[in-house]
Amino acid sequence: MNKIPALSPTVLLAVALLIYPLIFSGAFYLDVGVTFLLAAISASAWNIVGGYAGQVSVGHAMFFGLGAYAPLLCYKLYGWTPMAGIPFGIAASVALAILIGIPTFRLTGHYFSMATIAVAELIRIYFGTWDLVGAAIGLQGPATARGWWDLTFRSELPYYYIFLTVLAVLLSFTYLMERHRFGYYLRAIKVGERAARSLGVPVQQTKIRALVLSAMFTSVAGSLYSVKTGFIDPESGFGILVSVQMVIIAALGGAGRLYGPLIGALILIPLQTATNTWFGGGGTGLTFIVYGGIIVLIARYEPGGIYDLWEQISPRRWRRKHAS
């Protein structure tokens, strides 16, 4: 009996996500669903190093961008299916994570964040002038599919389930990580790096491993984005907004929590879409005002994220229910 209350929200969530396309079958709602899943994947990937280990990277777009460029570059250069580029994106991201992890993890707090921004911006500017990757104009995928292996579908439905599978894999991985020694190391580092070190936690090594894992999944998120959009340019791959969105979503839902990023995306993406649908056509910028206002409200009243809020409320409700 003890396990059921912990399990049931997960099952409910899984069922809801699985049947969403059956309820909202319109292409636009599916596209919003796909956007939501992608946001959840990238924020969950960021969460490994940014949430659990508390190393707030604001340059995760560098991994997202590498992952996004790789499939379309393979298509452009060799005419391969974009899918073939995903491993290259992962490999490049892992290499980059190790390369920048070694020097930047000597920095802490804001300095680490600033260093990651700097690296991401450098890469963005470099890609903007590099002819092989289409310079400032960017790369395109196959306009019409040559076969299913091009992953260019007219319907959004296949994307939805592909993205959902990736999200499920990522969350299961994070779930296992939480319970593994590695997960405890990460949380120990987050709470106090010196204390963790004095207890024998290999701090530097653990942080780099976390960054590598995070980079791998972020790169996959980038690949999914470019395969689905069929287009990538420096701004949509490496732009600072890409990084910031991951941070905002994870922080809003609850950084360092398994479902934190998912909840954050569940709120933010429909909100973005709704404000743009209602106020976007007037061109008054009201979209951003409303959107920003809501973020301010949430930050003011619940800076710990929605997940924290839930944890404060649910025991009280449980007690009330079982008091009589």
Added chain:
Amino acid sequence: MKGFRVLKAVAAAATAFTFYAAAQTNAAESVKIGIIWPLTGNAAAAGQASKAAAEVAADIVNNAHPELGDLPLAKTAGLPNMGGAKLELIFVDHQGNPSLAQQLATRLITQDKVHVLMGAYQSSCSFTATAVAERYGIPFMVGESAAGNITGRGFKWVFRGTPIASDYARTYMRFFADMKKQGKKIDSIAIVNENTDYGTSVADAIVEEAKKANVPVALRIPYSASSTDVSAQILQLKEKNPDVVIFISYTADSILYMKSMNNLQYKPPMVIGDDTGFSDPSFIPAVADAAQGAMNRSAWAIGKPGSTTYKINEMYKAKTGRDLDDTSARNMQSFFALADAINRAGSTDPEKIREALTKTDLKPEQLMMGYQGVKFDETGQNILAATYLIQLHDKSYELVWPDNAATAKLQWPMTGGKN
């Protein structure tokens, strides 16, 4: 518990939105045109100006304007072949985000059930939005995007009314050939371009056309539009001393170049600006003392009082308080070409509209722009698009080339500034 209330409000908003679009009903006899532009963000100014231009164009089509001469659909109210059906415009804002442009194109097609699409200003957004239109089989009119390969990807449903980078490059080369005939010396040119997609693609096109026309490019200088000091670039130019310098620049940087050139006492025989920065309303007041005789391109000319273009400009001015600019005017012309095709199709069936678009053949006198016509090739590109060249005389631009349309005499070499 306050936080919980906020959460509830957010959740309510999210659910409410999902029912919103579903509740929208179809108006029966109007033709819906979905327009995707950047109404906020970096390019908001261009998007907003174009939005006003599209609204003026819709007014011209939807109401009777017999005073506008041969402009198609101006005389009658609505589309005559469809029983006077009106055009209904639905604007959406992609904020310069290619992924959002894709999503909005999907929304316009599947939720709002638009019959045709138009957009999307930034080339990156045009790439993704046109791909959606192609998948759903909805005609897409690209009003104003520079990148050459938006058309020519084998798409059936994409049309582009505006001239593109290679058209502009060819115009410059024709102009140079003309000048050489008149005995002007053009032995080498230099290209100075900002280094994002706009500057890069136009500069590439000019280099290519120059090679074909046997005009040596002495120097090409890419730079970042956010630079605050360009003296190094100007000294490079001074050293090579080309006969013409072509600038492909945004606003602040083009002003910076003109002022710094004046301060460093560098004056090439001729400067040509590729629209954009040189056409910005703030350009002339800022550099009128430093860049007399600088040239610019524009397919739009206000014309003499009483002319069709003059009247269109008056309508636009009444709405916005500004003169119509080249970018918005090119969008407006694409809009008219689209409306003309819908009328000839006589139906809102996408396939019929597409067919009518492929048969478009507008003559110069039916246009508001200085094109030689509107006619789409098999890739969807308007092959008759062209542009005028204009020159800064005192405090305004005058049309100086080609001769048959010119309203003022070309000054060569340019006067420049006082230094």
